[in-house]
Amino acid sequence: MAKPTLLFECSQCGAQSPKWAGRCFECSGWGTLVQTVSDGTPVNLPPMPSADATPFSEIQSTDIPRVPTGIGELDQVLGGGIVPGSLILIGGEPGIGKSTLLAQVALLLAQDKHRTLYASGEESGQQIKMRLDRLSTSKEDTQHILYVGETNTEKICASIIENKPLLAIVDSIQTVHSNDVLQEAGSISQVRASTMKLLEAAKKHHIPIIITGHVTKEGMVAGPKTLEHMVDTVLYLEGDNQYHFRLLKTVKNRFGSTNELGVFEMTEQGLREVTNPSDIFLSENTKDLPGSVTSVIMEGSRAFLVQVQALTSKTFFGYPQRRAVGFDTNRLQLLIAVLSKRLGLNLGDQDIHLNIVGGFKINEPAVDLAVCAAIISGYKNIALPRDHVVFGEVGLNGEVRPISHADRRLKEASKLGFTYAICPKASYSSPSITLQQIQTLKELEI
Ligand code: TYD
Ligand code: MG
Numbered sequence: 001m002a003k004p005t006l007l008f009e010c011s012q013c014g015a016q017s018p019k020w021a022g023r024c025f026e027c028s029g030w031g032t033l034v035q036t037v038s039d040g041t042p043v044n045l046p047p048m049p050s051a052d053a054t055p056f057s058e059i060q061s062t063d064i065p066r067v068p069t070g071i072g073e074l075d076q077v078l079g080g081g082i083v084p085g086s087l088i089l090i091g092g093e094p095g096i097g098k099s100t101l102l103a104q105v106a107l108l109l110a111q112d113k114h115r116t117l118y119a120s121g122e123e124s125g126q127q128i129k130m131r132l133d134r135l136s137t138s139k140e141d142t143q144h145i146l147y148v149g150e151t152n153t154e155k156i157c158a159s160i161i162e163n164k165p166l167l168a169i170v171d172s173i174q175t176v177h178s179n180d181v182l183q184e185a186g187s188i189s190q191v192r193a194s195t196m197k198l199l200e201a202a203k204k205h206h207i208p209i210i211i212t213g214h215v216t217k218e219g220m221v222a223g224p225k226t227l228e229h230m231v232d233t234v235l236y237l238e239g240d241n242q243y244h245f246r247l248l249k250t251v252k253n254r255f256g257s258t259n260e261l262g263v264f265e266m267t268e269q270g271l272r273e274v275t276n277p278s279d280i281f282l283s284e285n286t287k288d289l290p291g292s293v294t295s296v297i298m299e300g301s302r303a304f305l306v307q308v309q310a311l312t313s314k315t316f317f318g319y320p321q322r323r324a325v326g327f328d329t330n331r332l333q334l335l336i337a338v339l340s341k342r343l344g345l346n347l348g349d350q351d352i353h354l355n356i357v358g359g360f361k362i363n364e365p366a367v368d369l370a371v372c373a374a375i376i377s378g379y380k381n382i383a384l385p386r387d388h389v390v391f392g393e394v395g396l397n398g399e400v401r402p403i404s405h406a407d408r409r410l411k412e413a414s415k416l417g418f419t420y421a422i423c424p425k426a427s428y429s430s431p432s433i434t435l436q437q438i439q440t441l442k443e444l445e446i
Helices: 072-078 098-111 125-135 139-144 153-163 188-205 329-343 365-380 406-415
Strands: 005-010 033-038 087-092 116-120 145-148 167-171 209-214 233-239 245-253 261-267 270-273 292-299 302-314 322-325 350-356 388-390 420-424 434-438
Touching (some): 005 188, 072 261, 125 145, 153 188, 365 420
Parallel strands (some): 087 209, 087 233, 116 167
Antiparallel strands (some): 233 245, 245 261
16 A cells, blocks of 8 residues: 655645645635645556446436424425425524524424434433523423434434434534544545535445534634535625524525525524515615615515615715625725716715615625615715615616626515515516616706
8 A cells, every 4th residue: 555645635625735835825814725635546456347327318317305493484494395315505704503403304204203313412311401492492302313423424324214304404614524534623624525425325325314513704714615515505694793684595405596586584493484585685774865765686586675774974084984784895885986976976075884774795796776865865864765675787887787697686676565676677578566767877867
């Protein structure tokens, strides 16, 4: 057997190098290369027999049966439920609610007397039991949930195969370790080797496995990012710690669309589905307020309403401040420049603060027009009527450009009682609200 050789591996992107360097040559991360040992497998293997090639016409196509989790928003994000034998990764920052969501799934399956195996290297059986007790309504349900307090991946796999649960949960992938790799749990090679083992077990025995992975604010230290290509489905649970809502997004799905989004609210009884997300992103004010404009955004295939607020005040010292919460500051600067140049607004001596109500982060250009309207409304101290919604992309010449899914946005707005929309000029199919279609910012009458 060949001698093990030294290798250096980037803990961020997994790139390997024979020499140490201060900076990763692949992802340019500083100080991310760590020493690893290659297993010394000989590279020159003897010739192998050829693999079988089958025409697709001879392969039977089958409908994929799915296991509904009982949580509508989660099923929607998964594309209709869990596919047996699939490996699902739920990523998110620590404390965002991954374990809570999975405990709820286990409890819902238990209500139908389905067995779930819960392997945790993070929490003790008592801790998980306390959570289950808090979340469940019936005490008998927990008899169908098996706890495995183990961090060895091979042992967890063996336990999954032996107990044949309907669903297995491994919380989290950073705490388990496989015998195949020498490094400590949480390192890139360990995370990869353990995922590989779980993938084998899931595929071979048709048991779906959900693994959780922590993503840190700074980046992806030994992060789930490196696993994305190995697993079937990748979901990310996101949210702002100061707000109670959580968004579950599909990043990759071999069994469904990636344009899905689930909205939850963290409550005393765990995560609660929010079926009408517009409610939580609209402030409850009933009066017309200067600087406050409602817009419609798309998250995946869902439209929901958000409120954009701008505050302008005279700069007393130095350069004017431009701050944005939930919106790209560079884009805000650009829109302010467009407003100054194309509408002749004197914003050069104004501090401008922009806020998206509810802590939502927007990165689509469709809110440009609403941001412009909010700034003008705030600057002139004239409110836009409360039943107006505004959306459209704004170009550098002050032109208002059409955007995608305009019909769906209008439908959502009208559903929530909005009667008037200021939007780009385009053809809309039978709009249910009055439209003011504009082509340039000049037509915006505030
Ligand atoms: P948790 O699921 O442990 O997060 P993760 O597994 O992603 O690290 O969730 C932790 C947070 O959720 C914690 O701050 C407490 C809160 N929480 C509730 O607000 N209500 C609940 O019913 C539960 C179980 C947790
Ligand atoms: Mg957890």
